[in-house]
Amino acid sequence: MSTDRMKLLEERLAPLAPTYLEIIDESHLHAGHAGSKGGASHFRLLIWTEQFEGLTTLARHRLVYDRVHDLMPYPIHALAIVAKTNP
Incomplete structure (x- = not known):
């Protein structure tokens, strides 16, 4: 499921023409958090x-x-x- 959500993020961000894109699933760090109930994901985006x-x-x-x-x-x-211009 997390992989599908990561792929969806990639698709949505494609129009920004990123030269670098990394999506890190941090959902496991938020287990038990109210926002994670029902299976919602936490991501870090570079x-x-x-x-x-x-x-x-x-x-x-x-x-x-x-x-x-x-x-x-x-x-x-x-x-x-984390949103940056190209180095």
């Missing part, structure tokens, strides 16, 4: 793209959340984001 150039951290996060907002709070309860 994404690098030229589309973040000149944007604040908040604006970068908004771009990401705009792509995945309908997946929250279920099937994804939490998404920790």
